[in-house]
Amino acid sequence: MRKLKFEYSMELKFSSPVNSHYFALRCVPGDSLRQKITLDVCRVAPADYTSMDRDGFGNLKISGCCGDYHDTFGYSVRGLAVTEGMIVQKCPLHPMYRYPSKYTQYEPEVRAFTKTAWKESGANSAETDLEKAVRVMDYLYHHFLYIPGVTDIRTTAADALRLGRGVCQDYAHIMTAVMRCAGIPARYVNGLMIGEGATHAWVEIYTDGGWYGLDPTNNLHVDDYYIKLAHGRDYGDCEVDRGIFRGNAVQRQKIYVNVEEISNDRDSCVNGTSRG
């Protein structure tokens, strides 16, 4: 168990004022079996109103609107998370996580990669689904390059495999697709990781009656240095922020994430840099 102090903020700057700006945000971590959240700050501005509810996947979602003209928009979330790592979060399985979704279709690249990864990683001979998944993750980690800028938010698992490189979103999509293709239910996760940087993406696989997190970008089990924001079948189900507005403006986004451990001994902090 760990205590993490987190801060997550986003600022959008528009090149010219926009209006009728509607937004839906999944920037607030919710309570679950592996994390308990205390919020200190949760600010969205400018906004005429906001409301918070759970979406169909169980994630916290803030929605609202800013009707008047504005040239900046942003949010800031700060709080404390008490986390537990490397545990199976018991929960019934929703069958949708067993089947391909928009970003995780079983295209030939996905099928081929699944087959090789299974064979080469030794997953075939592993006993439990978790062990298999860990081996495949290791294989993916060593056969896919972390290179930002070559993929974007529309890149599917098959696209990324074709390119052979990408960022955390791509690692997570490939891992999700490969797991499902091999019969292990999996879901895509957005969240924050210890250190300073950006938001991160990883996966959860369904094993032993619950969800277990794996981070293929870093080839790590999801331990208590991770804070989850949202999950879904893929990126499209759980975007951290979506907005539409009126106006012809170029937008520039600035994101700040900082997660620090608070130890009982107040002076020391664990720090690091996460790769998103």
Place this chain on the structure above:
Amino acid sequence: MGIISMEKVDHLYWLGRYTERVYTTLRVFFHIYDHMIEQPEGVYAKYCEKLNIPEIYTSNRQFVQSYLFGADNPDSVYSNMKRAYDNAIVLRDELSSTVLSYVQLALDTFESCRKTTAPLLELQQVIDDLLAFWGGADDYVEEEDCRNILKCGKYVERLDLSIRLDYHTKDLEKEYRKLCNRLEKTNLDYSKEKLSRLEAIILQGEDPKSYCQEALACLGGLFT
């Protein structure tokens, strides 16, 4: 239902304008058609100038065909009828099917008599339908607001055409009063400045002809 959206206000206003435009220009056309019997080729040029529409016609005969029925001619009476229809079709629940049907009938008449050799014989039906439309609107459009906005459009157009076609000051005065009467009853936002300037030109005997362009500008800018 008691509520009208901004978009519908726009449609009501323009429905009023276009039906009136078709009605009045068609009636004026009856006179032009008659004049053409004795007059030389090209009598339509002056009419085009007054209405401020491009003079694109090559002969009296071609003018009749193109000005009445030209689908590609944006200034034809038919094109204006089509615009009236486009505004009406989205207003079924405000107008009622009964009232809407007269706009449909007027448009259908245009479309079916395009090839006729005696257009005025057939187009009398359009004038009848439009009169029935206005009578129906008075009777069946339940929402008073709707009726007033529709009529605002009608009288703006009527006044606009009256100014362009050099109607007598007495007539302008009459149409101006009708417009004001309706305008007061709606809750539309309009420019009081422009209206009072228009009033000055029309009522205070300033020679309307020399102020024609200014009057038209005031009228056109009433709601912007």
Place this chain on the structure above:
Amino acid sequence: MRELIEHTEGINRLMARYGVKFGIYKNGEFHEQLFPFDAIPRVITHEDFQQLEKGLIQRVDALNLFLNDIYGEKKIIHDGVIPEEFVFISSGYLPQCEGIIPPKKIYSHISGIDLVLGKDGEWYILEDNLRIPSGASYPMIAREICRRVSPATFGNNSVVDNRNYADMPKETMEWVNTGGIPVIMTPGRYNAAYFEHSYLAERTGSALASCTDLFVEDNHLYYRDYRDRKQKVGVIYRRISDDYLDPMTFLPESLIGIPNIMDVYRSGNVAIVNAPGNGVADDKGIYYFVPKMIRYYLDQEPILKNAPTYLPFYEEDRKYVLDHLENLVIKDVAEAGGYGVIFGNELSSEKLSEMKRLIEKESRRFIAQEVIDFQDMEVMDGDEKVLRKADLRAFVLSGETTRVWPSGLTRFSRNADSFVVNSSQGGGFKDTWVLSQWKK
């Protein structure tokens, strides 16, 4: 009846006056087309209708229970009655609707069930339309005109009046209304069914709205008028598809939706007619399982039959389909409106084997049905009576109770050899008479 037929032209002329049309896109251009009316009605006897009515109510009730179950507990899946992949791969299944309980627990308020009458005298269900079925306005207006043209015809036959159709959706909308005005939302006049949208708005006393008139504020849906006053909306009969309904939840590029309306709906502050997510129940693949649903949820035997259907997904069925492809109708489950329907007997041997490969590769994508030998109907072609294929769309309204409109839209194909009766592919319509119990 002869009177009616003699005046077919006049009836069609009156319908043109009222703008009885549907829109169609040809080469990317929008055209409005008159929907040709044939004066010979489809006649359904009182006894036959009673049976139909029972069967349709049963079917729609089961479908509503299914939708409640799928977006809730999913018992039918856990109990193994329907294989889960048929539900969760369907593009009509929307996980965004998970856990939402629609007002009064009604998902399909206005259902259009398509049937055909077999030569054996039995009705067969062709498909369920639980999203935005249209077409009721055509027979409604046709009846009004026919009664005007030939009172004697209706004096001599005791036909149940169908002109009160609008009252039924109106009552349904009132039943689920969460407290506010009713609106009918249209994607605009360039929609195929725009005539119906505007006609129903007039007849139900709802405001006809487009997306620009509606907006969400503080978890409520409002209609904005030109004086910038806002009025709360309690029920919205939306005539746009789920994908376009809320750009914040579904397709972000939708310009005809209402941002955040799904939040309002989830909070129970507005009723959406029909509910988002219904596509999972009228999926052509799920169709196969409707009789099983009826047994499962209602513990009753289905009164109305499905057309004999095979799912290539099941190995046994796949084998049969591949062996008998030339005698079957193949339907692509992703397509609607008469598209994606392939008749095996019309395929060349080359196309046939191509189709077989496709079925083997994407077995979940297709269903195959026996060609039903259905009764042709008499249609006037000039002065001549000819026989044409025809179907019936029955309208079932779910409110405080489930009711069937005592009429329906009978559509017929334009060509003698065509089985496709969809209005977007030509063809016309007939009035549908349900005879009353009391004979004259």
